[in-house]
Amino acid sequence: MIDLFEPFRSTTAWWTIAVGATTNVACALVGCYLVLRRMSLMGDALAHAVLPGLVLAFLFSGTLNIVPLFFGAVTVGLLATFLIQSLHQYGRVPADASMGVVFTSMFALGVVLIKRYLSGIHFDAACVYEGLLQFVALNTVDVAGLEVPRTLLTIGPVLLMNILVIALFWKELKISSFDANLASAMGFSATFMHYLLMVLVAVTTVASFEAVGSILVVAMLIVPAATAHLLCDRLGHMVILACLAGVLSAVGGYWIARVWNVNPAGSMTIAAGGLYGLAVLFSPRHGMISTISRNLQTSLRVTCEDILAMLYRVEETDTQHRLDTSSAVQALGGGFVSRWGISALVRRRHIVRTKQGLQLTDTGRLAAKSLVRSHRLWEAYLVQHLGLPLDHIHEPAHRVEHFIDEKLRHNLEEVVDDTGRDPHGRDIPNG
Amino acid sequence: MLATSITFKVMMGTTLLGATAGVVGSYAVLRRRALVSDMLAHAALPGICLAFLIVGARDIFALSIGALATGLVGLLLVTVLCRWTRTKEDAAIGIVLSTFFGAGVVLLSFAQRHHQGNQAGLDTYLFGEIAAMQSREVRLLLAVGTLVLLAVLALHKEFKVLAFDPEFAASQGWPIFLLDFGMMALLAVVTVVGLPICGVILMAALTILPSAAARFWTNRLGSLLLLAGLFGGVSAAVGTLLASPVPQQLLGFNPLAFGWHPSHLPPGPLIVLTTASLLVVSLFIAPQHGIAARLVGEFRLRARIFREHLLRSLYEMSEAELPALPAIAESALVDYRSWNRLLVDWQIRRAERRGLVELKDGTIRLTPDGLTTAADLTRTHRLWELFLVEYANIAEDHVDRDADDVEHLLPQPLIDDLQRRLAEEGRLPLQPRVDIPPPSMPESPHELEP
Numbered sequence: 043m044i045d046l047f048e049p050f051r052s053t054t055a056w057w058t059i060a061v062g063a064t065t066n067v068a069c070a071l072v073g074c075y076l077v078l079r080r081m082s083l084m085g086d087a088l089a090h091a092v093l094p095g096l097v098l099a100f101l102f103s104g105t106l107n108i109v110p111l112f113f114g115a116v117t118v119g120l121l122a123t124f125l126i127q128s129l130h131q132y133g134r135v136p137a138d139a140s141m142g143v144v145f146t147s148m149f150a151l152g153v154v155l156i157k158r159y160l161s162g163i164h165f166d167a168a169c170v171y172e173g174l175l176q177f178v179a180l181n182t183v184d185v186a187g188l189e190v191p192r193t194l195l196t197i198g199p200v201l202l203m204n205i206l207v208i209a210l211f212w213k214e215l216k217i218s219s220f221d222a223n224l225a226s227a228m229g230f231s232a233t234f235m236h237y238l239l240m241v242l243v244a245v246t247t248v249a250s251f252e253a254v255g256s257i258l259v260v261a262m263l264i265v266p267a268a269t270a271h272l273l274c275d276r277l278g279h280m281v282i283l284a285c286l287a288g289v290l291s292a293v294g295g296y297w298i299a300r301v302w303n304v305n306p307a308g309s310m311t312i313a314a315g316g317l318y319g320l321a322v323l324f325s326p327r328h329g330m331i332s333t334i335s336r337n338l339q340t341s342l343r344v345t346c347e348d349i350l351a352m353l354y355r356v357e358e359t360d361t362q363h364r365l366d367t368s369s370a371v372q373a374l375g376g377g378f379v380s381r382w383g384i385s386a387l388v389r390r391r392h393i394v395r396t397k398q399g400l401q402l403t404d405t406g407r408l409a410a411k412s413l414v415r416s417h418r419l420w421e422a423y424l425v426q427h428l429g430l431p432l433d434h435i436h437e438p439a440h441r442v443e444h445f446i447d448e449k450l451r452h453n454l455e456e457v458v459d460d461t462g463r464d465p466h467g468r469d470i471p472n473g
Numbered sequence: 474m475l476a477t478s479i480t481f482k483v484m485m486g487t488t489l490l491g492a493t494a495g496v497v498g499s500y501a502v503l504r505r506r507a508l509v510s511d512m513l514a515h516a517a518l519p520g521i522c523l524a525f526l527i528v529g530a531r532d533i534f535a536l537s538i539g540a541l542a543t544g545l546v547g548l549l550l551v552t553v554l555c556r557w558t559r560t561k562e563d564a565a566i567g568i569v570l571s572t573f574f575g576a577g578v579v580l581l582s583f584a585q586r587h588h589q590g591n592q593a594g595l596d597t598y599l600f601g602e603i604a605a606m607q608s609r610e611v612r613l614l615l616a617v618g619t620l621v622l623l624a625v626l627a628l629h630k631e632f633k634v635l636a637f638d639p640e641f642a643a644s645q646g647w648p649i650f651l652l653d654f655g656m657m658a659l660l661a662v663v664t665v666v667g668l669p670i671c672g673v674i675l676m677a678a679l680t681i682l683p684s685a686a687a688r689f690w691t692n693r694l695g696s697l698l699l700l701a702g703l704f705g706g707v708s709a710a711v712g713t714l715l716a717s718p719v720p721q722q723l724l725g726f727n728p729l730a731f732g733w734h735p736s737h738l739p740p741g742p743l744i745v746l747t748t749a750s751l752l753v754v755s756l757f758i759a760p761q762h763g764i765a766a767r768l769v770g771e772f773r774l775r776a777r778i779f780r781e782h783l784l785r786s787l788y789e790m791s792e793a794e795l796p797a798l799p800a801i802a803e804s805a806l807v808d809y810r811s812w813n814r815l816l817v818d819w820q821i822r823r824a825e826r827r828g829l830v831e832l833k834d835g836t837i838r839l840t841p842d843g844l845t846t847a848a849d850l851t852r853t854h855r856l857w858e859l860f861l862v863e864y865a866n867i868a869e870d871h872v873d874r875d876a877d878d879v880e881h882l883l884p885q886p887l888i889d890d891l892q893r894r895l896a897e898e899g900r901l902p903l904q905p906r907v908d909i910p911p912p913s914m915p916e917s918p919h920e921l922e923p
Contacts, residue, residue, distance in 0.1 A: 082567040083508050090674060132764060133756045138563070139507035139685045143752060146678030150745035157738055257578060261571030268564045298579075305582040311575025318568060328559050 049300030057179040057191050059296050062258075062310055064194060065250040066288030068201040069262035070270075071208055072242045074281050077267040078219045083138070084123070084240070085263035087145035088247045089256040091122035093152025101159055108196065112248055119244030122148055123237070175254045175306045176299075193253035200249040204242055208281070211238065216277055258307040262288060265314040272321040272328045287317050338379075344444050345383035347413050348374060350392060351443070353402050354410035358468075364399030411471040416446040418464035419454040425465040426458060432465055480717040486606045487709040487744065489614040490667050491679055493621050495705025496698050497660045498680030499687070503636040503694075506562070507685075509548070509657060511677040512570040513664040516547035518577025522584055537665050544661040547573055548654065606670060617666050621659055625698065632656060633694050671741055678745040679705060686752040689759035708751055712744030776820070778881050781850050783820050784829065786810055787839050788847035789921050798844065800836035848914060854880045855915040856891050862918050863900045869919045 049055060069085070076082050092115040099114020100106065122144055130140040182189040208215065218225035218235040225232040243263070250259045270283035294317075295310025302309075323330055352373060356365055365373070367384060374380040384400070387393045392406030402410060420439040424430045430438075446454070455461050464470050494510075501509050517540035524539025525531065547569045554565040625632065631652050634642040643649045660680065667676045687700035714720065716738050760766050786809050790801050803821070807814050821837060824830045829843035839847060857876040861867045867875070892915075895901035902916040 077561075077564050080561050080563050082561075082564040083511075083570075086508075086511070086567065086570065129756070133689075134762065135685050135688070136502065136505055136507065138505055139502045139681055142507040142511065142677060142681035143685050143749070146674050146681065146745055147749035149674050150678065150742035150749070153742040154738055154746065157742075257571060257574050260567065261575055264564055264567035264571060268560050268568055271564075272558060272560065302579075302583065303586065304579045308575045308578030308582065311572055312579060315568065315572030315575065318572075322554070322558055322560075330557050333557065 049297050053189075054179040055296065055300070057182075057194070058175060058306065059292050061178045061191055061194050061197065061253055062175060062292035062296060062306070063289045064197050064201050065254050065258065066262045066266065066292050066310070066314075067285045068197060068204050068246050069250060069259060070266040070284040070288040071201075071204045071281060072239065072246055073263040073267035074270065074277070074284050075215060075219050075239055076243065076263055077271055078277075079239075081137075082264045082268075083141060084243055085247055086260045087126065087141045088119045088122060088244055089251055089259055091145040091148040092116075092119045092244070092248055093149050094118055094155055095121075095152075097152055097155040097160065101155075108252070112196075112252075115248040116241075116244050118148070119248060120237075120240060123240040123244065127236070175258070175310075178253060196249050197253050200246055204246060207238070207242060211235070215239065219277075254310075255307045258311055261311040261314055262291075265311075265318050266291065269314075269318045269321045272318075272325045275327070287314065291317060341379055342383055342386065345374060345379050346387055346392075347409075347444055349380075349383055349387060349400075350402070350406055350410035351413045351417065353393065353400055354407065354414055354471075357402065357407075364396065364401055366399040367395070370400055412451075413443055415471050416451055416454075417443040418468065418470040419451060419458055419461070420446065421464050421466070422458045422460070422470075423454055435465065480713070480719055482608065482611060483606045483717070483740070484710050484713045486611045486614050486670065487713045487740065488706045489611070489618045490663075490670060491683070491709025491744065491748075492702040492706035493614070493618040493663050494667060494676070494679035495683035495687075495701035495703075496625060497621055497656075497663050498705075499684035499698050499701045500632060500636055500656050501660055502681060502684045502688070503697075504656075506566075506657070507681045508563075508566055508677070509551075510660055510664050510680040511673070512547060512551070512566045513544040513661050514668055514673040514676045515570045515577075516544050516573040517541075517665060517668055518574055519543050519580055520577075522577055522580035526580065526584055526587075533669065536669075540665045540668060541661060543573060544665060545658060548657050548661065552650075552654070602670070610670065613666060617662060621663060624655075624659055628652070628655070629695075636694065671744075675741045675745055678748065679709070682745070682748040682752055683708070686748065686755045689752075689755040689762045704748065704751055708747040709744050712747040713740045715747070716740035716743045774881075776823075779816065780820055780824060781881055782810070782877070783817065783824065784839075784843065784847040785850045785854060787830070787837065788844070788851045789917075791839060791844075798839050798841075800833065800838045803835050803837055806837060850880070852892075852914055853883055853888050855917050856888055856895070857883065858918050859895055859901065859915060860891055863895065873919060 050059075073082075073085070076084055095114040095116075095118025096111055098118070099110045099112075102114075103110035126137075126140050126144045129135050129144060130137050133140070135143065178191045178193045181192050183192045183195060184190075185195070214225065214230050214235055215238075217228065218230075218232040222232040225235065247256075247259050247263075250262075266284040266287035267280070269287045270280040273283055274280055291310050291314035294313035296306055298304070298309040298313060299306035321329065324332075326332055349370060352370065353365065356363060367381075370384065371377075371380045374383075384393070387406065388395060391403055392409060393400050393402055395401075417439045420442050421435045424435045424438065425432070462470055498507075498510065501507055520539035520541070520543030521536045522539075523543070524535045527539075528535040550569050551562070551565045554560045554568070555562050560568070631642070631647060634645070634647075635649070635652050635656065639649060639653070642652070664676050664680070667679065671679065683705035684697065684701040686704050687697050690700055691697050717740070755763065757764050758766075783806070786806060787801060790805070790809065791799050803814075803817065806812075807817050821830060821832065824843070825832050828840060829846060831838045831840055854876050857880055858872040861872040861875055862869055892901065895915075902918075903914065
């Protein structure tokens with residue numbers, strides 16, 4: 043028997059997961075706002091743009107101490123967001139291109155600075171991407187007798203700051219994210235909120251990629267928030283679900299990493315992507331499966347109603363003639379939905395198959411009558427109130443008839459002059 | 474001499490790459506998909522690793538095919554996610570970028586364990602080595618460049634409509650999805666070919682920066698593509714040249730030898746920085762779209778508006794004594810609309826140079842030319858006020874400011890038409906005195922300030 047929980051049975055495992063989960067939640071919190079504001083790639087841009095800030099901070103402080111590096115990176119990150127915004131606003135460069143222009147140029151500047159001043163120091167570009175999550179549990183600090191990973195002491199406060207700022211500015215961030223003009227009209231600055239959010243993004247990005255590498259940061263800023271966005275329609279729920287998705291991807295990713303002995307930051311990214319994939323497929327309201335089944339149900343209903351109306355019209359013109367199944371399917375344009383619709387109607391006892399062909403039952407005829415009534419009332423309405431010519435009214439009525447309920451039909455009866463006869467001169471049945 | 478010929482070969486390669494990337498990148502920038510190339514470059518990693526795991530060797534051809542394959546899968550995913558879910562394009566690009574790259578990192582660590590020693594430098598594929606350019610790479614770049622150019626020429630009309638109005642293209646019955654995918658696939662091919670030479674970030678830069686810079690100079694797609702290709706090619710050549718020993722040989726010193734390690738810089742970042750400087754220069758000096766041109770245009774407009782207000786005020790102050798042209802004290806003019814004295818001084822002097830007013834001992838007098846101009850301006854203002862009162866039902870005491878804003882932009886035929894209509898409908902109260910220019914000056918619908 044394989045022990046599924048084996049990878050979790052060590053302190054190292056728990057500390058690594060703790061660091062991963064803290065980072066993921068810190069990123070997911072601000073990520074929700076980035077995704078809603080359609081600035082998802084800001085994290086990617088900032089993660090690259092801060093490079094010259096790191097180099098300059100190192101040059102001026104002369105140490106690899108985290109504090110100056112942190113402030114250097116955050117300052118340059120904010121400068122980058124300012125440049126992106128200004129290039130977009132004053133240079134009228136499209137928002138995405140402006141982002142691309144600024145972060146690639148700043149990254150290039152960073153590389154030049156490194157080559158000029160730091161080529162003595164080994165600069166492992168791969169490590170910036172992948173992070174050193176597998177080693178965080180080895181570099182510990184003693185806090186109140188507990189061996190805590192050093193990186194947790196950087197990312198923990200950042201998480202607290204994110205929670206605090208979002209809680210304090212909940213309403214303002216919400217309104218300015220959904221409707222910047224309303225925010226301005228209500229008297230608080232949408233620009234201020236933009237830069238406040240950018241400060242959070244910059245601080246979170248810098249603090250986390252020191253711990254887990256830039257790739258996990260970029261993923262965690264977008265993927266959990268996008269997952270949550272597929273699952274709910276309220277900001278509060280979205281934020282909570284995004285955090286949950288962040289924690290789950292930390293746990294799941296670590297498990298994958300241990301079982302296959304691969305890079306944990308990469309596998310946490312994959313886990314987050316997997317969760318997103320599940321949401322894409324199975325989200326109850328916005329998932330692909332539910333969308334497709336909803337569409338299928340609607341088209342089945344419309345087809346069933348079309349069959350009933352067609353059979354009624356055939357009965358109306360020639361009381362002896364009946365359509366057989368294949369010609370009915372053909373008249374509906376073929377396809378499996380038509381066949382399916384016919385068998386569904388037979389099951390519901392709206393129609394019966396006879397030797398002559400398909401025959402409406404009494405219930406079926408009643409349903410068909412009400413549908414044809416809606417259709418012809420709508421046609422009359424289009425002619426009398428919108429002045430459409432006779433040869434233009436069938437198509438729109440054919441589409442609308444499926445969505446005319448009791449109340450609307452009642453309204454139509456009131457505004458249409460003659461409820462007994464449609465514009466083509468046929469009787470409007472009593473549905 | 475050897476150094477020079479190597480430099481020349483590398484320069485040829487980077488120029489080709491820069492020009493090709495500039496051209497295909499233009500479409501991506503126009504389609505608001507600038508960051509797709511960034512996504513393609515990141516999504517290449519799992520493909521490279523998979524190809525390596527399957528082939529078991531660092532065969533550049535196999536790795537490129539792998540990179541292209543995952544890039545195209547990523548593109549398809551972005552399209553599907555945008556089409557079928559509520560995830561927006563930026564988030565879809567970010568999701569594919571990060572999860573594919575994450576998968577690449579995982580595969581890389583897997584490959585490192587299973588093919589010891591063999592995988593060395595698989596990840597350098599992502600950071601690029603321009604210096605390693607061989608004749609083979611240059612020939613490949615030439616082939617890809619030609620292919621892209623032919624595709625762009627053959628599909629010029631289709632791509633043009635797609636770039637500016639995809640809905641129209643769809644209504645024309647064109648296979649939008651295929652065309653769109655083809656456009657992005659061209660980008661993918663160029664990205665994958667350039668990746669081992671330039672690395673991820675530089676590749677994204679090469680596709681975005683040249684067209685963003687070219688956009689400042691033109692409004693036409695054809696010249697945009699040409700300019701983007703030119704900018705991309707030239708800055709790639711210049712960047713490569715700066716990084717080579719050539720400037721040292723020519724100048725006797727290295728102009729970029731600052732810092733603690735004055736060795737030669739890598740060409741990649743220098744190419745990006747060259748294009749970026751081109752962009753910054755364009756941002757400021759380009760005619761029409763540049764910041765300087767826009768500032769000058771705005772300044773001129775503001776100056777004209779101020780001058781026109783000044784002249785109208787002079788007309789209104791002289792109106793009672795026409796046809797005589799009275800001398801008006803500058804302080805009275807300043808008080809008339811609570812203007813800033815310095816601005817009035819400056820504008821009056823400009824108007825004097827144009828022969829519109831005469832200055833004498835701190836008084837201002839309209840010249841006959843100035844009177845005609847000022848009268849035309851006043852006529853426009855009053856006609857617009859009348860229009861607002863008569864047709865838009867706005868109160869008489871509310872129309873002055875509204876007319877102030879619009880009057881400078883109203884075309885003459887519109888004003889003549891308005892006058893004719895108001896006159897025909899008998900809604901044009903004329904100034905009682907007909908002996909002063911211009912004939913038929915309308916009466917102001919509101920009281921003028923004393």
